[in-house]
Amino acid sequence: MRTIAITSGKGGVGKTAIAINLGCALSEAGKRVVLFDADLQLANLDVALGIAPVYSLQHVVSGEKSLMEVLTSGPMGMRIVTGGSGITSLMHAGPQRLAKFMSQLDDLADTTDFLLFDTAVSADSGSISGLTLGKSGGLLQLDWVASCNSNDDDYAIYEGTLGGTFDDHASKLCSTGGATSESFSIPNGNVYFVVVPTNPLREGSYGRDGNDAERGPGSGACATQAIGVCQ
Numbered sequence: 001m002r003t004i005a006i007t008s009g010k011g012g013v014g015k016t017a018i019a020i021n022l023g024c025a026l027s028e029a030g031k032r033v034v035l036f037d038a039d040l041q042l043a044n045l046d047v048a049l050g051i052a053p054v055y056s057l058q059h060v061v062s063g064e065k066s067l068m069e070v071l072t073s074g075p076m077g078m079r080i081v082t083g084g085s086g087i088t089s090l091m092h093a094g095p096q097r098l099a100k101f102m103s104q105l106d107d108l109a110d111t112t113d114f115l116l117f118d119t120a121v122s123a124d125s126g127s128i129s130g131l132t133l134g135k136s137g138g139l140l141q142l143d144w145v146a147s148c149n150s151n152d153d154d155y156a157i158y159e160g161t162l163g164g165t166f167d168d169h170a171s172k173l174c175s176t177g178g179a180t181s182e183s184f185s186i187p188n189g190n191v192y193f194v195v196v197p198t199n200p201l202r203e204g205s206y207g208r209d210g211n212d213a214e215r216g217p218g219s220g221a222c223a224t225q226a227i228g229v230c231q
């Protein structure tokens, strides 16, 4: 299964249109496609496709349904996962629920050639948001939105194993040279990544956990943490 995230730093530029049309073209070429609505702000893939599914990602995150059960038929035989507020819930889900979701995504591989994510960008004060993942040619690509703090001029990347307490991340890369994108060889097992904005004096937020508390730095932090205010 090849995973492609359709993303951009700007809204309204045609991400959803490209996701749908790419899905249609791949289906026409005989590929089995799952189109996944991962838009945080306005999950509207269902509206664009003219479908009104009863179940969405929200029901998967809440544990009421499995991912397989919420797949809806779309045009050209594509299967669709609509978002609702599911992605926001997923971002605040604990490690167990996230690990369960990841294993359900893995289960799609038997029946899917292409998994397409229709994404959005957002700017959450004080931390990196809009982090998207794409897999291609043996590489995992991370793209994120630049820090909202104008003093931050670089990023550090941490990696941890899913299933733990979500704070076992260790340093993977202390500088991206200011780039908001980085790629790695695809890791084994279920891992998570944290991208932390940095500047020469400090590193910023690791994001917030399910209780809205700041997630702590793990081992081997690249710099002393001091969370800046957006300016």
Ligand SMILES: Nc1ncnc2c1ncn2[C@@H]1O[C@H](COP(=O)(O)OP(=O)(O)OP(=O)(O)O)[C@@H](O)[C@H]1O
Pocket (backbone or CB within 6 Å): 010, 011, 012, 013, 014, 015, 016, 017, 018, 039, 042, 119, 120
């Ligand atoms: N290639 C294109 N040519 C002309 N209009 C387009 C094209 N692609 C998309 N549009 C139009 O631009 C508008 C925005 O497209 P779309 O919803 O796909 O963007 P988006 O990037 O997904 O937006 P959002 O950031 O809100 O999710 C829609 O009205 C769509 O019909």
Ligand SMILES: [Mg+2]
Pocket (backbone or CB within 6 Å): 015, 016, 017, 039, 118, 119
């Ligand atoms: Mg869109």
